[in-house]
Amino acid sequence: MDRISALRNVEDALRAFEEGDVDLTEAERRVAATLRTYASELDGEDDVFRAVGDPAVDGRVVVAASAPAARERVLAAAGIDPDRIDDEGDVPEFDVERV
Structure with missing residues (x-):
């Protein structure tokens, strides 16, 4: 799915919500599904990764080179600065897997 198609799908979901054809939950589901599809089909040098582990980060999906x-x-997406983590183990335990 290219960016234009993704934007059109999001726009369609918003329009359906505005017109009362779907409720907020369904509109959110449609937008999330569009974003997941878009992210999983990204072209380029970077890959799509999903965090698996500690609830603070579990399920977060990012695009990165490695x-x-x-x-x-x-x-960073969880608001945790790895350079400011003290020795008390404030880093969530998790792995990343390619999507």
């Missing part, structure tokens, strides 16, 4: 870069992006 697994280590994906870990950093997952932490």
Whole structure:
């Protein structure tokens, strides 16, 4: 799915919500499905990764060039700065897997 198709699908979901054809839950489901499809079909040098593990990050999906870069992006998306983590183990335990 290219970017234009993804935007059209999101627009269709918003229009259906505005017109009362779907409720918010269904509109959210449609938008999320569009984004997942778009992310899983990205072309380019980067890959799509999903975090699996600690609930603070589990299920987060990011685009990155490598697994280590994906870990950093997952932490950033969760609001965790890996450079500011103290020795008390504030880093969630998780792995990243290609989607």
